[in-house]
Amino acid sequence: MQFKQIVGQAAVKQRLINTVKENRVSHAQLFLGPEGSGSLALAIAYAQYLSCLDQQPEDSCGECSSCRKYQKLAHPDLHFSYPFFAKHKDDTAITFIDHWREALLATPYLSLDIWRSYLDAENKQANINIAECHQIIKKLSFKPFESEYKILILWLPEYLDKEGNSLLKIIEEPQPNTLFLLVAQNQDQILNTILSRTQLVKVPALTYDDIYNELIINYNQTEKAAAELAYLSNGNFTDAVLMMQxxxxxxxxxxxxxxxxxxxxxxxxxxxxxxxxxxxxxxxxxxxxxxxxxxxxxxxxxxxxxxxxxxxxxxxxxxxxxxxxxxxxxxxxxxxxxxxxxxxxxxxxxxxxxxxxxxxxxxxxxxxxxxxxxxxxxxxx
Known part of the structure; x- marks a missing residue:
């Protein structure tokens, strides 16, 4: 995922790039934005930019070995954690990694409903369990394998219950060159102990023009259809794509x-x-x-x-x-x-x-x- 593939958010992209150029990369960051704003896509593009072997002024190169692995979501120093619908108490995110890659490669503008459709969720509630917290600690206890940074992207930390407190030490005192990127939609539902240890990256809802232009240029929508979808979606690109279908x-x-x-x-x-x-x-x-x-x-x-x-x-x-x-x-x-x-x-x-x-x-x-x-x-x- 490159920055140029993400709809709108020019100011956020520039801010993230500047943190790398100015060597101000915080080890724990919270990408906070409403559903459909592209906060997950931004976190992935940021991680790819940090790991790129030939960084360009405004984006990752997209061609080096690191970028090619990122584009397949298969880089050894890129890890994901996310809510899932556990069938067994020992299930972790890695149990569902193939489904996760399939869903994320189909669209980085995921919602929990879309993610649910890739799993046999039945009536189970999504959560990030204690087994996953232990797995996160284990993953981040090792040094980077190939890149300068080892990066974990945690999608929807709102689904971390009190078990999330077990992550506090590794968030506050991580291994060198280890980054913890949280991607959230509702700040009020995140554990305060975790929230206080992260640097906030605010991701606003997309503008009408952002969605309208994207639908015309990359989704072959007519001006009338694009105008109605951009209007109805109210800044949520996930909704715009679903309505288009x-x-x-x-x-x-x-x-x-x-x-x-x-x-x-x-x-x-x-x-x-x-x-x-x-x-x-x-x-x-x-x-x-x-x-x-x-x-x-x-x-x-x-x-x-x-x-x-x-x-x-x-x-x-x-x-x-x-x-x-x-x-x-x-x-x-x-x-x-x-x-x-x-x-x-x-x-x-x-x-x-x-x-x-x-x-x-x-x-x-x-x-x-x-x-x-x-x-x-x-x-x-």
Missing amino acids: QDDKSYHSLFVQWLRLCFGNKGIEMVSFVDQLSKMGRENQKNFLRYGISFVRECCLLIAGAGELVHLPAGELDTAQKLSSIMNIEMNQAIIAELEKAHYHVERNANPKILFLDVSLQIMGFLKLKSSPQGNQYISN
Whole structure:
């Protein structure tokens, strides 16, 4: 993995390169960024750059023996630790290393759900157990084999329970030229004893333009498709790629049709439309609701007079402006809350017909009667 293969994050890349040039490489670093920001990819690219035998001013060479091994995730001085779904108490990350390499080579923008799909996870909970902690200590007790640095990348340290305290000594007093790179999404869920011993590298969510350009240049998406995916993903490149693999749906036209049916109080047509939504499949339903949440938020910006912050294609912007003329912020906030609640229940397998019909009735009330949002319970299958 080279820096040039990572979407956006130019400032973070430059900061990491500068630590190497200025000989300021901290032995324990925490790459903290939301899902889909590329924090894991950055950690791997940083490790490859540190180990490269012919470092270039802005990236690893990609051609030396070290880089070739890194590109296969098979360098003897590169180690990984990650949450897994243990079948036996002695299982460690090495038990699942072939699956890990397969998943990571397919996409460095991993999520726990994607990683789960590569394993026979059943209903097990992911964690990093005490056996893995002992294995980490063992791995890092030896000197580098080929490179200047021995590097361990620990993905999602949030899944380290109190057993993680066994790592404190090796984090604080590692062997010479041993680096500990943690890649996390939620700082509050990391053991404070570990957090206090690391140098923070903040990785922000990707921008709309970063995702939009990447989808056009490297994923052959049309401008319209790239704009919608970049808009829906809200800075999460993992989500953008997953949505790209779903059936092609025009969420905008569907959502606007839904709002018009709600505003017109068209009961019979609404039942037919709800039936259509219920047959879309769970992932498309989630994407549809996610689009609706984002679209209504853009309408809020227009109502508030912050049109310069709106990211909508011309046709969708025109629709948003028309809707904003007949809606107010309180009404939009009520609709957003209802859509977010629906998204939550779709993820938990709510009955789609009952859910979308109930949400439709709620939105009708907001648009026509200007009623206050009410709590709802959805019946699950």
